[in-house]
Amino acid sequence: MKLYYNPLSTYSQKVLIAFYEKGLTFEPVVIDFKNKAVHQAYLKLYPLGKIPLLITEQSRSIPESSIIIEYLDMNYMTGATLLPRDMDMARQARLKDRMYDLYLNNPTVELLFEGQKPRDKQDPCKMTKARETLNIMYEKLNEAVSDHSWTNGEEFSIADCAAAPALFYAQRVHPFSRFPAIKAYFSRLMGRTSLQKVLGEAEPLVKSFLK
Template sequence: MALLLYGHPFSSYTQKVLVALYENATPHEFRSLAPEYPQHGAEWLQRWPLRTFPLLVDGGRDVVEASIIIEYLQLTAPGPVRLLPADPMAALDVRFLDRFFDLHVMAPMQEAVAGALTRDADKQREAMACAVEKLDRAYAWIDGHLAGREWAAGDAFTLADCAAAPALFYADWTHPIAERHAALRTYRARLLARPSFARAVDEARPYRELFPLGAPDRD
């Protein structure tokens, strides 16, 4: 039975898993949770009533949480691109960077988005101010970390880059990365040029109007 992935093309965490699947050309069936596919939503909720996605279904096993799904794929469907290093300490570094992008880039971006969805001007300003403060700190740290590196953890594309791609994509829409962070801006551009992420971005283009802060006319 083919792997099934339930998610939404515009979802950052869905894109994170799609990048991993596309990197290794892993056979799977994508079941979009967009409103035009109500049957997929019903199947997803039956399997995972906590209402988060993506959800990977592999036969009788349901796997949730994007980072866990990617680790599961490496264990069960490995390909030529190894997304977790074999060396345990190197793998720990990759897992740290994965957490960094999820917690310190993706999460503040989502705070700003949640504020915008309230339609309350005061809450919107407060959420954006909080997000900007957190993102500025994160941008500064990762810009320094990236000096001399092609990818987040070094020379190889890993789980950390799967996390970084959608996180930085949407974060820069929310609070643009300053020109002084040249290494980070170049890294984001390199991620956008990576075929796996470029494909995920293209598949999500029809849904850009969903971005509550307004999708910029770029990328």
């Protein structure tokens, strides 16, 4: 398999966590969007230009982080089972995955990029809305992990793959220190070998970006 991604991208990190949780190997192709030639070449492969993108062993193109993870989990029985086999538990995992992408990850990324701008160029309305959304999600997430090890119960799932990168950045732009269950959950996430590997690979880019 070949994976087009960027180590700094939260959605790429989400898929990388899944790869490492399942113990699968792939050919990495890092897309640097600042490199015009690389970007243009990638657009020829995938005109929407989004990452990550998986090219399967059968040369099928699979975009979108959640769909990539579902493909890996359905086709490779090694390592962690990221989508529960119970249909109702699977539905809950998919719902949480979407919620964390849309309402935990995206507002966090909004705050990160607004924070990179000079103060007079920042959009206070966008930042306020992002913080309000995160506050709502922190309440929901704190409740979800208050009596469970992971967000969908006692088994690590696709939902945790989505939450982990978002929380890593969120702690810097909108801390969750007043939510004890999230703090404990994040500590468990940071103990996963998969996340440690993803963050280790991304560390030079993360440090440069956060400066």
